[in-house]
Amino acid sequence: MGNIADSINKYLRNLVSTTLEKLVKAGCIEYNKTDETLIPTTLGYLASFYYLSHETIQYLGEKITSKTKIDELIGIMSNAKEFAGLPVRHNEDVLNEALTHLVPIKVPKHDLESPHVKSNLLLQAHFERCPLPITDYITDTKSVLDQSIRIIQGMIDICSHKGFLNTTLNLVHMIQMIIQGQWLDQSPLINLPQFEDGEIIRKLSKIGVLYLPQLIERI
Numbered sequence: 001m002g003n004i005a006d007s008i009n010k011y012l013r014n015l016v017s018t019t020l021e022k023l024v025k026a027g028c029i030e031y032n033k034t035d036e037t038l039i040p041t042t043l044g045y046l047a048s049f050y051y052l053s054h055e056t057i058q059y060l061g062e063k064i065t066s067k068t069k070i071d072e073l074i075g076i077m078s079n080a081k082e083f084a085g086l087p088v089r090h091n092e093d094v095l096n097e098a099l100t101h102l103v104p105i106k107v108p109k110h111d112l113e114s115p116h117v118k119s120n121l122l123l124q125a126h127f128e129r130c131p132l133p134i135t136d137y138i139t140d141t142k143s144v145l146d147q148s149i150r151i152i153q154g155m156i157d158i159c160s161h162k163g164f165l166n167t168t169l170n171l172v173h174m175i176q177m178i179i180q181g182q183w184l185d186q187s188p189l190i191n192l193p194q195f196e197d198g199e200i201i202r203k204l205s206k207i208g209v210l211y212l213p214q215l216i217e218r219i
Contacts, residue, residue, distance in 0.1 A: 026058035042161050050154040053081040060155055066164040070177075070184065071105045073170055077155065078120035082147050086115035086140060095133045096121055102130045119144050127183045148178055188212060 020038070023029045028044035031037075040048075047057040063076045088096075093112040100107060103124035107117050122141045125132060132138055152171050159168040173184050182190055187201045188211060195201055209215050 023054055026054040027061060028054050028057060043158070046154050046157050050150050050157075052151065052154050056081045056151070057154070057158075060151075060158055064155060064158060064162075064164065064167060066162070066167060068164075068167045068170065070170050070174060073155070073167070073174060074105060074123055075107075075120060077148065077151055077174075078123065079116045080147075080151050082151060083116055083119040083144065086119055086143065087136075088113050088115050088118055089136065092118070095137070098133065099125055099130065103128050123148065123178075126181055127177055129181060145178055149175065152178075189215065 020029070020031065023044070024031050026043070027041055028047055030039040030041060032039065043057045043061055044054075046052070047054055059079065059081070060076065064073075068076070096112040096118055097109065099121045100109065100112075103121060105120070105124055107120050108114075111117050118140070122137065122144045124130075125137075126141055126145065132141065152175055156168055156171045159165075159171060177184055180188070180191060182188075187198075187205070189195050189201050189204065190198070192212075204210070204215065209218060
């Protein structure tokens with residue numbers, strides 16, 4: 001029994017030591033070797049609060065800058081660890097390749113079987129309102145959108161902590177894009193019934209009606 005207990009203790013010590021090393025490397029905790037205390041960092045608090053992987057927090061902290069644009073933020077977010085479990089089924093690389101021709105932002109075509117590339121394409125298809133090839137993609141899109149809000153909120157807090165105002169505003173725009181299902185430069189009137197084809201929106205823009213409050217005033 002003694003040998004078994006020693007083996008278990010050794011395994012647990014190694015597990016704790018390895019885990020702490022990963023968290024320190026990810027910038028989630030600081031380890032004071034003098035008094036052997038652990039101090040959680042801002043990134044550590046954010047990972048815990050938003051239920052994000054330490055790998056995701058580390059990656060986001062490294063990739064986000066003060067001038068990161070929306071198209072870059074979509075790519076960065078899609079590479080989060082949380083999307084690694086998105087299923088890429090048999091022959092879906094062919095469907096993903098077809099989606100690349102319907103969305104504006106380029107993705108790595110050599111990696112179309114990657115769940116991260118698929119996440120990127122599904123996000124863009126949501127903004128573009130593209131028809132999805134199979135019903136499984138509708139379920140997958142819902143999964144991606146559910147995860148995205150939480151990840152973006154973490155990204156916003158990272159930017160706020162670092163003082164990245166422009167990138168913070170871009171992330172706020174991204175949340176609005178996800179909720180409304182459209183690109184930032186599209187008219188918000190596109191969400192109204194019968195306005196989808198754009199003809200009515202073009203006619204309204206000619207008389208200065210660009211937003212819903214302006215349309216209500218005209219009614």
